Amino acid sequence: MAKKQFKTESKKLLDMMINSIYTHKEIFLRELISNASDAIDKLYFRSLTDDSVGMGHDDFVIRLSIDKDNRILTITDNGIGMTKDELENNLGTIAHSGSLDFKSDEDKQDDNIDIIGQFGVGFYSAFMVADNIKVETRAFGSDEAYLWESSGVDGYTVKTCDKDAVGTVITLHIKPDTDDEKYGEFLETYRIRELVRKYSDYIRYPIKMLISTRKPVEGKEGEYEDVFEDETLNSMTPIWKKPQSKVSDEEYADYYKGKFNDYEAPLKVIRQSTEGNATYTALLFIPSHAPYDYYSRDYEKGLQLYSSSVMIMDKCKDLLPDHFSFVKGLVDSSDLSLNISREMLQHDRQLKIIAKALEKKIASELGKMLKNDRENYEKFFKEFGAQLKWGIYSAFGSNREELQDLLMFESSNDGKLTTLREYLDRAREGQDKIYYAVGETTEKIAMLPQVEAVIAKGYEVLYLTQDIDEFCVQILHNYDSKDFVNVCTDNLELGDDEEKAQLKEANDNSEELFKYMQEALEGKVAKVRYTNTLKNHAVCLSSEGAVSVGMEQILNKMPGTEGQNIKAETVLEINMDHPIKDKLLALFGSDKEKLGEYTKILYAQARLINGLSLENPAEISDLVCGLMI
Numbered sequence: 108m109a110k111k112q113f114k115t116e117s118k119k120l121l122d123m124m125i126n127s128i129y130t131h132k133e134i135f136l137r138e139l140i141s142n143a144s145d146a147i148d149k150l151y152f153r154s155l156t157d158d159s160v161g162m163g164h165d166d167f168v169i170r171l172s173i174d175k176d177n178r179i180l181t182i183t184d185n186g187i188g189m190t191k192d193e194l195e196n197n198l199g200t201i202a203h204s205g206s207l208d209f210k211s212d213e214d215k216q217d218d219n220i221d222i223i224g225q226f227g228v229g230f231y232s233a234f235m236v237a238d239n240i241k242v243e244t245r246a247f248g249s250d251e252a253y254l255w256e257s258s259g260v261d262g263y264t265v266k267t268c269d270k271d272a273v274g275t276v277i278t279l280h281i282k283p284d285t286d287d288e289k290y291g292e293f294l295e296t297y298r299i300r301e302l303v304r305k306y307s308d309y310i311r312y313p314i315k316m317l318i319s320t321r322k323p324v325e326g327k328e329g330e331y332e333d334v335f336e337d338e339t340l341n342s343m344t345p346i347w348k349k350p351q352s353k354v355s356d357e358e359y360a361d362y363y364k365g366k367f368n369d370y371e372a373p374l375k376v377i378r379q380s381t382e383g384n385a386t387y388t389a390l391l392f393i394p395s396h397a398p399y400d401y402y403s404r405d406y407e408k409g410l411q412l413y414s415s416s417v418m419i420m421d422k423c424k425d426l427l428p429d430h431f432s433f434v435k436g437l438v439d440s441s442d443l444s445l446n447i448s449r450e451m452l453q454h455d456r457q458l459k460i461i462a463k464a465l466e467k468k469i470a471s472e473l474g475k476m477l478k479n480d481r482e483n484y485e486k487f488f489k490e491f492g493a494q495l496k497w498g499i500y501s502a503f504g505s506n507r508e509e510l511q512d513l514l515m516f517e518s519s520n521d522g523k524l525t526t527l528r529e530y531l532d533r534a535r536e537g538q539d540k541i542y543y544a545v546g547e548t549t550e551k552i553a554m555l556p557q558v559e560a561v562i563a564k565g566y567e568v569l570y571l572t573q574d575i576d577e578f579c580v581q582i583l584h585n586y587d588s589k590d591f592v593n594v595c596t597d598n599l600e601l602g603d604d605e606e607k608a609q610l611k612e613a614n615d616n617s618e619e620l621f622k623y624m625q626e627a628l629e630g631k632v633a634k635v636r637y638t639n640t641l642k643n644h645a646v647c648l649s650s651e652g653a654v655s656v657g658m659e660q661i662l663n664k665m666p667g668t669e670g671q672n673i674k675a676e677t678v679l680e681i682n683m684d685h686p687i688k689d690k691l692l693a694l695f696g697s698d699k700e701k702l703g704e705y706t707k708i709l710y711a712q713a714r715l716i717n718g719l720s721l722e723n724p725a726e727i728s729d730l731v732c733g734l735m736i
Contacts, residue, residue: 110262132288135236136299137306138229139182139277141417143169144310146186146275150247153187160247171303171316171340175294178281180237185274188246194255194265198230198242234259236290237279243268244275300340309345309416316340345416347390347439351378363392367435371395374483377436377472385460391436391469393476397490401433408432410465413439426462430498430510431469433491438465470509477513477526485524488515496579504582511586514579517549517570519562525569527586535565540592541585543569545577545657551718556644556682557594563642564601568594574661581653594640595649595656595717601640613637613683620695624679627703628710631722633676635706637683645687648713650675656717679710704730 147167154160162185170183189197233240238258245252252270257263270276282290292298296318303314318338324330346354346362360372373392380388391410400406408429409422416439427434442457477484488495492515499510515524520533530541542561546552549570553559558568571577580591592599600607614621614636621635628635633651641647650656652675659675681688687709694702711727714720721727 110264132235133293133302134306135232136182136293136302137417137419138232140169140303140307140310140314142230143182143184143186143275144312146184146188147312148186150185150187150273153247167312169310169312169314171299171314173294173296173299173316178283178291178294180279180281180293180299182277182279183274185272188249188273188275189244189253190246190249191251191253191265193246194242194244194253198255198257198263233277233279236281236293238282239280241278242275243270243278245270245273247273300338303340305421306418308341308418309343309348309413310341311343311416313339313343314341345413345439347378347388347437348416359392363435367392367394369394369435373435374487375472375476375480377468379465379468381464385440385457385464386442387438387440387461389436389438389461389465389468391434391465393473393487394433394435394490395486397433402493406432410434411437412443413437414443415439415441419443423458425458426465428462428466428498428506429501430495430506431466433494434469466509470513473513485515488524493573493575496573496575500575500578500582504584507583511583516543516576517572519553519558519568519570522549522570530567530569531587531589533567534589538566539589541569541589542566542592542594543571543577543580544594545571545655546718548572554716555595556641556647556716557599557649559644560640560642561594561599561601566601571657577655577658577661593650593655593657595647596651599640599649606639610637610639610683617692620692623695623699623702624691624706627706628679631677631710632679634678636678636680637688638680639683641680641682641685643682643685644716645682645685646709646713646716647680648717648719649678649680651678652676656719660719679706679713681709704733708734 147169150160150162151164151167154162167185170181172181172183173179174181240257242255243252244255252268253265254268255263255265281293282288284291296316299316300318307314315337317335319333319335321331322334324332346358356372356376359376363369363373363376364371372395374395375393377391377393378389379391389410398406407422407424408427409420409424410426411418412420412423412426423438426438438461440457440461443455473484473487476487495510495513499507499514512526512528515526516530517523518525518530520530527541544552544555544558546555549572552568552570552572561568569580571580577593583591585591617637624635625632632648638647638649648656650659654662654673654675656675656677659673662673681691691702691705694705708727708730711721714722
């Protein structure tokens with residue numbers, strides 16, 4: 108029989124589809140099983156109105172078989188089959204899909220029918236692993252069967268053949284192994300089982316294969332034989348398609364732990380089903396702990412993406428914003444076509460609509476968790492709170508409305524985690540600022556002189572102990588029209604008008620003293636001045652400008668900043684109500700050399716109080732010893 112050319116007469120197009128469109132060769136099996144499922148769906152639909160079909164839902168099956176010696180993999184279904192014309196149209200025309208035609212027929216709509224196929228090119232993915240493909244098929248209601256055969260771009264032949272049963276048998280001759288490609292993996296039972304569970308686990312019909320098992324010979328001790336047993340490779344019923352009321356917490360937990368390789372149950376399960384602009388079902392999980400690699404470059408975010416229960420991507424990163432990258436789970440949408448390329452999927456309008464809806468849903472569910480399950484929310488926040496803060500910082504605050512009420516910080520309110528709303532609900536009447544301080548631990552922050560002074564005035568202080576914290580609040584700038592103020596910066600104003608006037612006068616009268624002290628420190632501070640915010644402490648360091656003392660420490664230990672020596676504009680502040688003030692004034696008039704030594708010691712004390720290292724410990728030690736003699 109003369110070989111026919113493909114109707115597109117485009118060998119280049121077929122070659123591109125075989126070698127370029129699909130990212131992973133393994134998906135050929137997913138495509139062929141999906142086609143088999145479509146064929147069964149069509150005959151099952153027919154059986155609902157045509158008694159002559161003589162088959163019920165439980166009679167349908169997809170069967171796989173392996174002939175390793177002859178390098179043959181076979182996919183068999185007892186679906187509706189194809190006529191000769193359908194073979195020509197569906198397999199002789201690239202990018203044509205009989206399934207799409209069936210789905211488009213408005214007279215053939217039924218809730219139990221779920222046609223997967225959207226692109227006729229799916230069948231041709233098999234040429235990525237096979238050098239010859241045979242399709243034997245007999246259509247329901249037909250007495251004749253046909254054999255379609257092709258070795259790729261050279262074309263195909265169609266002829267009659269013998270086939271007793273309705274349905275289709277696809278026989279793949281797997282390519283020989285090469286140095287670069289081991290095609291023989293698709294002739295291994297374990298690999299086929301793995302691919303079915305990965306991509307086709309929720310196909311609604313059983314996918315069966317005879318599996319060889321080593322068993323003892325009955326009545327013959329010590330002897331074993333290989334026994335072939337029928338094994339169903341897929342579970343068939345997606346947990347996310349079951350009514351929520353029919354799935355227990357334990358079932359969700361078991362599914363999550365098995366699917367996402369976690370040893371703990373999730374903190375929260377989120378279910379969402381929508382219709383309209385985007386029709387999809389989502390099953391999401393908030394983990395109870397961060398993966399070991401979560402805060403590393405190796406971590407990959409993403410949700411599993413299904414199209415009508417067929418997995419088309421293991422980790423679709425476009426479904427999650429970075430600040431929700433900790434979420435695990437899946438999305439199943441009948442609106443999405445089976446993936447013919449990752450690049451095309453990234454630009455899918457439906458995918459963008461789904462992603463935006465998921466983002467809102469996750470934020471909403473976290474808000475409910477905060478309100479109704481505080482204990483678990485705090486556990487969640489200790490694991491992933493830094494990611495929410497990073498989300499605000501990295502997006503320059505564009506998503507603040509979504510995230511700001513989910514943030515928590517430790518505070519001087521018994522060291523407990525608090526939200527910004529809770530902080531303001533406890534605030535003093537008329538308070539127009541949100542006070543915070545930065546440090547390695549809450550204990551060290553609590554010992555800062557400025558913190559003690561602010562608390563003594565009756566204000567609560569947020570303790571920012573994570574590296575991202577201050578960057579986050581600076582991007583937020585304010586919350587509910589209340590500005591964030593670092594108590595260790597120069598714009599801390601706690602006194603009344605009279606106290607402010609007294610402080611200004613004292614500073615104006617000591618300008619020469621401060622100038623000398625600044626010179627003695629050789630430019631290590633931008634200013635020296637009095638303050639009235641230190642309670643019983645003699646001295647402290649504050650900062651002015653965008654970089655605080657705490658931020659200086661963080662920036663200098665970040666990767667990529669080695670050698671940059673980022674500096675905060677520091678201010679040496681002297682308690683105007685401490686006896687040290689009078690001592691400094693006296694030395695300025697009588698012994699400027701000793702004043703310089705005092706200044707260096709005070710600066711060293713201020714650095715230590717702020718958790719900074721001494722620049723010259725030996726010099727400070729000698730100065731202190733000199734005062735003791």
